[in-house]
Amino acid sequence: MAGGKVSLYPAGSGLTNILDDSAYIERKIKESAQVYEQNLQLKRHVNLPEMHEQAKSYYNGLGYEFKYYDAALYSQKDFFNVNQKFEEDFIRAGIEIRFNTMVTDIEIHDGRYIVHIFNKSNLEVLSCEKVILATGKSGHNLADKLSKKFGVESRAEKAEIGVRVEFPISAFPDIDKFHYDLKLKSGNCKTFCVSKGGKIALYYSDNLLYTEGYDDYKNPTSFTNLGILYKLDAENHDITTIIEDIILKRKNNGLIKPIRQTYFDFLNSIESNEFNYESSIKSWEKGDINEFLPNQISHRLRDEVKSFVSSFVHKDYRSRTSIFFPEMNYQKTSFKLAEDFQCLPNFYVIGEITGKFIGILQSFASGMICAETYKK
Numbered sequence: 001m002a003g004g005k006v007s008l009y010p011a012g013s014g015l016t017n018i019l020d021d022s023a024y025i026e027r028k029i030k031e032s033a034q035v036y037e038q039n040l041q042l043k044r045h046v047n048l049p050e051m052h053e054q055a056k057s058y059y060n061g062l063g064y065e066f067k068y069y070d071a072a073l074y075s076q077k078d079f080f081n082v083n084q085k086f087e088e089d090f091i092r093a094g095i096e097i098r099f100n101t102m103v104t105d106i107e108i109h110d111g112r113y114i115v116h117i118f119n120k121s122n123l124e125v126l127s128c129e130k131v132i133l134a135t136g137k138s139g140h141n142l143a144d145k146l147s148k149k150f151g152v153e154s155r156a157e158k159a160e161i162g163v164r165v166e167f168p169i170s171a172f173p174d175i176d177k178f179h180y181d182l183k184l185k186s187g188n189c190k191t192f193c194v195s196k197g198g199k200i201a202l203y204y205s206d207n208l209l210y211t212e213g214y215d216d217y218k219n220p221t222s223f224t225n226l227g228i229l230y231k232l233d234a235e236n237h238d239i240t241t242i243i244e245d246i247i248l249k250r251k252n253n254g255l256i257k258p259i260r261q262t263y264f265d266f267l268n269s270i271e272s273n274e275f276n277y278e279s280s281i282k283s284w285e286k287g288d289i290n291e292f293l294p295n296q297i298s299h300r301l302r303d304e305v306k307s308f309v310s311s312f313v314h315k316d317y318r319s320r321t322s323i324f325f326p327e328m329n330y331q332k333t334s335f336k337l338a339e340d341f342q343c344l345p346n347f348y349v350i351g352e353i354t355g356k357f358i359g360i361l362q363s364f365a366s367g368m369i370c371a372e373t374y375k376k
């Protein structure tokens with residue numbers, strides 16, 4: 001699942017936590033973009049250096065750090081087609097793909113990996129010489145289990161938690177003037193996955209729904225949404241406790257869908273009873289987002305949302321601005337990996353499930369790097 005844009009290095013600089021060679025990683029992310037670009041049309045910005053400077057001084061003047069990197073849009077249909085083409089290429093190359101099949105466990109016996117798989121009602125066991133684990137965000141329970149069982153886990157060093165802000169597209173029509181994924185930073189808060197003309201994307205993790213952005217430049221909506229996230233680091237926060245508290249409160253209150261508040265109710269910490277304007281999603285829970293966050297984070301996020309909305313969202317649209325919660329970039333455990341993405345001999349972990357980075361091109365690049373060493 002993905003939201004409509006790809007970003008080049010320094011997006012994905014988290015890969016340097018595995019492989020300490022930023023020039024090589026940058027090249028691999030670029031090559032990943034080229035693979036996509038051979039198969040679909042990426043909509044790119046006019047990348048004039050003077051525009052970056054103009055953007056930098058404009059946003060600096062408003063108290064934000066503006067981070068530039070190349071970002072390009074794709075249409076969702078093209079993206080679907082290209083993934084289908086990759087599948088066909090694999091099958092033609094003699095690779096067997098088992099669809100709708102879940103890996104439930106992996107064991108080690110006599111130097112081989114015993115992989116338990118489940119398809120509809122069939123359980124099967126495969127004996128493998130090599131394993132590449134690439135289960136993405138949705139495979140975090142399996143990753144948690146395996147990393148602990150194999151003694152190769154490392155605790156989360158950082159996480160991001162926050163809200164997704166949505167307003168009519170006309171409220172900030174220039175959001176993509178300088179960059180298709182406007183990245184503004186202010187202290188420990190930042191904007192994330194800007195979706196102009198997009199929808200709020202919902203995805204499940206542990207039976208709860210979380211927000212993200214989605215847009216399709218060939219089929220725009222009348223809304224814009226973006227994440228405003230607070231960065232938790234292990235030095236200053238007990239990350240696991242903060243995140244697990246939020247999950248527990250949601251579960252205890254039966255709040256599966258995201259919580260929605262009007263912009264003003266969010267600032268005033270009041271549950272919103274009704275909305276007299278639309279949103280790109282049709283159902284949500286009522287509640288006060290601030291009750292789910294530690295005080296310090298709730299205050300900081302409110303300040304940041306207020307600062308963003310009052311700087312950029314035209315005043316006529318602030319009463320039609322919604323705040324959704326939670327948006328989260330978090331993985332309980334990640335893997336201790338060598339530079340070739342191995343955590344054990346012949347056991348490789350690539351993509352987002354490594355817990356070190358997120359993103360389409362970054363995950364693709366990790367696969368390319370792993371494949372090159374694997375071939376040797």
Ligand SMILES: Cc1cc2nc3c(=O)[nH]c(=O)nc-3n(C[C@H](O)[C@H](O)[C@H](O)COP(=O)(O)OP(=O)(O)OC[C@H]3O[C@@H](n4cnc5c(N)ncnc54)[C@H](O)[C@@H]3O)c2cc1C
Pocket residue numbers: 001002003004005006007101102103104134135136137138139140142201202203212213214350351352353357358359360361363
């Ligand atoms: C809503 C949303 C929008 C996003 N938008 C963007 C964007 O616009 N641009 C961007 O760069 N990134 C975006 N991301 C992030 C991006 O999608 C991921 O970083 C990237 O897809 C990770 O690639 P991956 O191959 O590691 O995992 P995935 O793409 O998640 O693929 C993992 C696959 O493994 C399968 N799987 C999971 N568990 C098991 C199991 N136990 N057994 C078998 N199979 C399993 C999953 O079903 C899935 O098919 C978005 C993420 C979300 C959730």
